[in-house]
Amino acid sequence: GAVVSQxxxxxxxxxxxxxxxxxxxxxxxxxxxFWYRQFPKQSLxxxxxxxxxxxxxxxxxxxxxxxxxxxxxxxxSTLTVTSAxxxxxxxxxxxxxxxxxxxxxxxxxxxxxxxxxxxxx
Amino acid sequence: AQKVTxxxxxxxxxxxxxxxxxCVYETRDTTYYLFWxxxxxxxxLVFLIxxxxxxxQNEISGRYSWNFQKSTSSFNFTITASQVVDSAVYFCALxxxxxxxxxxxxxxxxxxxxxx
Numbered sequence: 016g017a018v019v020s021q022x023x024x025x026x027x028x029x030x031x032x033x034x035x036x037x038x039x040x041x042x043x044x045x046x047x048x049f050w051y052r053q054f055p056k057q058s059l060x061x062x063x064x065x066x067x068x069x070x071x072x073x074x075x076x077x078x079x080x081x082x083x084x085x086x087x088x089x090x091x092s093t094l095t096v097t098s099a100x101x102x103x104x105x106x107x108x109x110x111x112x113x114x115x116x117x118x119x120x121x122x123x124x125x126x127x128x129x130x131x132x133x134x135x136x
Numbered sequence: 137a138q139k140v141t142x143x144x145x146x147x148x149x150x151x152x153x154x155x156x157x158x159c160v161y162e163t164r165d166t167t168y169y170l171f172w173x174x175x176x177x178x179x180x181l182v183f184l185i186x187x188x189x190x191x192x193q194n195e196i197s198g199r200y201s202w203n204f205q206k207s208t209s210s211f212n213f214t215i216t217a218s219q220v221v222d223s224a225v226y227f228c229a230l231x232x233x234x235x236x237x238x239x240x241x242x243x244x245x246x247x248x249x250x251x252x
Binding site: 047049057058059060061064106108110112125126127128129130132 | 173178179180181183227231238239240241242243244245
């Protein structure tokens, strides 16, 4: 089945530093990737939609200058949390899908990475 | 705007009991998909089932079954003969087939604890 790999699985960083999280589709071309954030014991909230080769679309209330998303290839999207602060500590999880003609296509169930637990001290 | 409500925040059962998770959704779209995902303590999201808005046939897949009632906008999920490994948070989710593709709106989740 489709596999989405996310790295790192956990990271601890100091306040003010930046952290990059990678999301890779291992066996299909991901034309679109989605980034979610999940605070402890809460639901998943969509942060942004990333389309390969174009700028990400951010959800209302998400700071695009703080959460930089790059989707430079069909198998890799990155989320960079810039100048991280303790309130950014959360579980970040990506998901991916292929194009309309893809086996992991437009209406296929999203496949999620294993998530990244970010702790900012 | 889309909305998914899971009224049950936590359910505790003894092994082998059945567990039914409630999900109610709101959408203005006529075409949409509904999903159930499982999130074990390790954090990953595991896809369980999907239903599209045109298919109200209820099915059983192993120990999982679901009841989709479009008239009441509900998409309930049942685990039969629960096992300790079923302990996890279960999320109901809704997507549309518009330009956003598979952008998902998640419910708040229901934590299921299966005791031996």
